[in-house]
Amino acid sequence: MDDPQALPPSLTALTTYLLSRTGKTARSLLAGRFAERRLRLWHHAVLAALSDFGPHAQRELAVRLAVDPSDIAKILDELAGDGRVDRVRDPADRRRVTATLTDAGRALLAELDAEAAAVQDEVLAPLSTDERDQLKTLLTKVFTHMSED
Amino acid sequence: MDDPQALPPSLTALTTYLLSRTGKTARSLLAGRFAERRLRLWHHAVLAALSDFGPHAQRELAVRLAVDPSDIAKILDELAGDGRVDRVRDPADRRRVTATLTDAGRALLAELDAEAAAVQDEVLAPLSTDERDQLKTLLTKVFTHMSED
DNA sequence: AAAAATCGTGGGTGTAAACCCATCATGGGT
DNA sequence: ACCCATGATGGGTTTACACCCACGATTTTT
Numbered sequence: 001m002d003d004p005q006a007l008p009p010s011l012t013a014l015t016t017y018l019l020s021r022t023g024k025t026a027r028s029l030l031a032g033r034f035a036e037r038r039l040r041l042w043h044h045a046v047l048a049a050l051s052d053f054g055p056h057a058q059r060e061l062a063v064r065l066a067v068d069p070s071d072i073a074k075i076l077d078e079l080a081g082d083g084r085v086d087r088v089r090d091p092a093d094r095r096r097v098t099a100t101l102t103d104a105g106r107a108l109l110a111e112l113d114a115e116a117a118a119v120q121d122e123v124l125a126p127l128s129t130d131e132r133d134q135l136k137t138l139l140t141k142v143f144t145h146m147s148e149d
Numbered sequence: 150m151d152d153p154q155a156l157p158p159s160l161t162a163l164t165t166y167l168l169s170r171t172g173k174t175a176r177s178l179l180a181g182r183f184a185e186r187r188l189r190l191w192h193h194a195v196l197a198a199l200s201d202f203g204p205h206a207q208r209e210l211a212v213r214l215a216v217d218p219s220d221i222a223k224i225l226d227e228l229a230g231d232g233r234v235d236r237v238r239d240p241a242d243r244r245r246v247t248a249t250l251t252d253a254g255r256a257l258l259a260e261l262d263a264e265a266a267a268v269q270d271e272v273l274a275p276l277s278t279d280e281r282d283q284l285k286t287l288l289t290k291v292f293t294h295m296s297e298d
Numbered sequence: 299a300a301a302a303a304t305c306g307t308g309g310g311t312g313t314a315a316a317c318c319c320a321t322c323a324t325g326g327g328t
Numbered sequence: 329a330c331c332c333a334t335g336a337t338g339g340g341t342t343t344a345c346a347c348c349c350a351c352g353a354t355t356t357t358t
Contacts, residue, residue, distance in 0.1 A: 004212055008197035010262065015281065016175040016269045018288035023172025025295055026165040040314090048157035059335060063153055068317060073337050095324045095335040113159065120165045126294040131287055132164065138276060138284045139167035145275040146174055189344090208305060217347060222307055244305040244354045 022123070030119045034112065042067065042075050044116070047101065047109040050085065055100040057090065084108050171272070179268045183261070191216065191224050193265070196250065196258040199234065204249040206239065233257050 011017045031041055045065055050056060053064070058076060062069040076099055079085045084105035090096040101109070124132050160166045180190055194214055199205060202213070207225060211218040225248055228234045233254035239245035250258070273281050 002202075004209060005215075006202075006213065008194065008201040008213075010197045010201055011194060012289075012292070014265055014269060015285045015288060016172075016179070016265065016272055018285070018292045019168070019272075020172035020176040022288055022291050022295065023165075023169035024176075027169035027173075030165070045157065045160060048159045052157040052159050053155075057335075058337095060153060064155065064157075066154075069335075070318085070337065070339090071316080077337090093325070093335085097336065116163055116165065120163060123165055123168075123291060123295065126290045127287060131290075134283060135287045135291075136164045136167070138280055138287070139164060139171055140161075141275045141280075142171050142272060142284075143161070143167045146171065146272065206305080207307095218305075219307065219309090219348085220346080226307090242305085242355070246306065 026119065026123045029122065030116055033115045033119065039078075039112070040075075042071070043079060044109075044112045046072070046075055046079065046099075047084065047105055047112065050099060050101040051106065051109055055098050057096040057098055059096075061099065079105065082108075175268065175272045178271065179265055182264045182268065188261070189224075191220070192228060193258075193261045195221070195224055195228065195248075196233065196254055196261065199248060199250040200255065200258055204247050206245045206247055208245070210248065228254065231257075 027041070034040060034044065042065070046061060049061060049064055056064070058072050059069055061067075061076075062072045065072070076085060076087060080087050080099075082104070083102055086100045086102055087097050088100070090098050124135070127135065176190070183189060183193065191214075195210060198210060198213055205213070207221050208218055210216075210225075211221045214221070225234060225236060229236050229248075231253070232251055235249045235251055236246050237249070239247050273284070276284065
């Protein structure tokens with residue numbers, strides 16, 4: 001009971017503390033796996049956006065993911081360098097560059113999704129299937145609420 | 150349905166994604182409040198540890214909170230500068246410095262706890278009392294599991 | 299008594315994330 | 329034609345965080 005490594009109960013009693021700690025390690029577990037491929041979480045997010053919603057102008061990606069446009073440009077630079085996305089200048093509006101997922105991009109996305117699922121399995125290991133559903137439902141409520149205002 | 154700000158469903162369907170996003174904003178909401186007092190989350194954690202477990206040598210704090218000893222020294226510098234903790238050299242082992250919570254420290258901790266509770270209420274606003282209990286139980290399971298291995 | 303280990307402390311480093319700005323190319327409005 | 333707004337991009341700054349090393353003072357070990 002006097003474990004010198006025990007965290008203060010007044011902290012671990014806070015749901016928000018548990019939330020931020022578990023979220024942080026989940027995030028960094030996945031980030032660690034991505035790093036082995038020299039990728040960051042944003043690469044995954046960009047690929048997911050292109051897959052879920054189809055081709056985007058870069059500014060559209062920036063708005064959707066709430067990232068600075070210049071950062072999107074850098075991420076796409078890396079993805080395009082590896083042939084994961086095609087960047088073509090929009091003939092209708094030659095300022096815009098439309099990013100499209102390539103087959104290689106789709107393949108990479110599938111791998112990253114698999115990594116994410118694996119990490120999720122690891123993190124949620126102590127929960128039953130029912131409990132995982134509960135957790136997802138609860139977090140979705142919290143997340144959508146704080147995305148609104 | 151084609152909200153240009155909508156996040157990729159393949160991301161928001163991931164419980165771990167929701168976990169890290171909600172955790173991150175909860176963390177930064179509280180950090181923002183603390184920043185108004187020129188404090189960081191670690192100040193709260195240190196005060197909580199001293200309150201929950203009594204006086205610590207600095208190294209003990211470092212072990213308990215899994216923080217680098219030199220960082221603990223800096224945090225205690227600031228807390229002691231404001232009279233929130235006393236640092237006295239241990240007469241039995243004059244290398245050690247024992248940190249103890251002062252009354253002012255206890256008062257500050259109470260305020261920070263109140264801030265944390267307020268943020269938690271804000272974050273968990275969309276959940277009923279039952280649901281909050283469920284969430285806490287689930288997160289505790291996840292957290293203790295990943296603290297073990 | 300000499301050597302090795304420990305504690306606190308100051309002064310760093312590395313890195314990642316978010317942000318900001320200037321610029322060039324283009325488009326739209328008047 | 330001209331002016332202003334917009335998109336992409338390169339090159340930054342800032343901030344936070346974790347980490348690490350070296351040193352002086354002390355204690356422990358041999």
